[in-house]
Amino acid sequence: GENVEQHPSTLSVQEGxxxxxKCTYSDSASNYFPWxxxxxxxxxxxxxxxxxxxxxxxxxRIAVTLNKTAKHxxxxxxxxxxxxxxxxxxxxxxxxxxxxxLTFGKGTKLSVIP
Amino acid sequence: xxxxSQDPRHKITKRGQNVTFRCDPISExxxxxxxxxxxxxxxxxxxxxxxxxxxxxxxxLSDRFSAERPKGSFSTLEIQRTEQGDSxxxxxxxxxxxxxxxxxxGPGTRLLVL
Numbered sequence: 001g002e003n004v005e006q007h008p009s010t011l012s013v014q015e016g017x018x019x020x021x022k023c024t025y026s027d028s029a030s031n032y033f034p035w036x037x038x039x040x041x042x043x044x045x046x047x048x049x050x051x052x053x054x055x056x057x058x059x060x061r062i063a064v065t066l067n068k069t070a071k072h073x074x075x076x077x078x079x080x081x082x083x084x085x086x087x088x089x090x091x092x093x094x095x096x097x098x099x100x101x102l103t104f105g106k107g108t109k110l111s112v113i114p
Numbered sequence: 115x116x117x118x119s120q121d122p123r124h125k126i127t128k129r130g131q132n133v134t135f136r137c138d139p140i141s142e143x144x145x146x147x148x149x150x151x152x153x154x155x156x157x158x159x160x161x162x163x164x165x166x167x168x169x170x171x172x173x174x175l176s177d178r179f180s181a182e183r184p185k186g187s188f189s190t191l192e193i194q195r196t197e198q199g200d201s202x203x204x205x206x207x208x209x210x211x212x213x214x215x216x217x218x219x220g221p222g223t224r225l226l227v228l
Contacts, residue, residue, distance in 0.1 A: 006156075032215065043118075043205055043219035044157065089156050095215045100145065101170065102217060104156030 002027040004092050006105025014113050019077045021108045023090035032095035033073050038087045080112045116140060118220035120206050126226045127196055134192045135223045139208030146189050147217060148181055151203040196227045
């Protein structure tokens with residue numbers, strides 16, 4: 001089955017700096033890669049996703065890049081703000097092939113220091 | 115708010131008791147998923163429904179766990195003879211069959227087994 005590794009497990013940045021979280025996946029057939037933000041006591045909230053036919057996607061301060069050859073994808077947050085502090089999870093799945101379970105990484109706790 | 119809702123939000127029970135959780139998906143979403151999340155980990159897939167049919171179950175779903183979605187709308191997850199190892203956050207997500215397949219998560223039910 002799919003295995004997703006996520007690094008780093010914790011990340012502290014100064015407000016206004018950029019943050020980068022990296023994930024690798026094992027199943028080359030995976031084609032859908034969402035990123036979720038989880039605040040304390042809440043469920044995961046989708047912040048951005050990317051499909052295997054796209055190399056990069058951007059939404060305001062958030063961007064995701066995908067390298068299918070290396071089986072690697074990354075989340076980039078620019079101009080970080082204190083409200084960006086949360087746990088971020090990457091996930092992977094083979095969408096459209098009858099199995100829709102997401103396999104998650106172990107998460108990155110991001111702290112943005114004012 | 116028309117997001118995924120879960121009830122109860124918190125449940126404390128004694129070992130050996132049965133518990134039941136409810137999930138109401140986003141209206142018109144025909145796919146519904148259950149995940150389990152333990153402290154410091156990403157969500158792990160348990161099971162998935164398309165309409166009322168349970169199409170996939172993880173090996174994590176022991177015979178003490180049963181899930182239903184009787185009319186293709188809300189779903190219940192029951193744990194019989196709870197064990198301390200069942201203590202976790204139980205998350206429900208829903209998606210609309212189609213090209214996007216984005217999974218939207220509810221706030222979760224936090225279970226503590228004493």
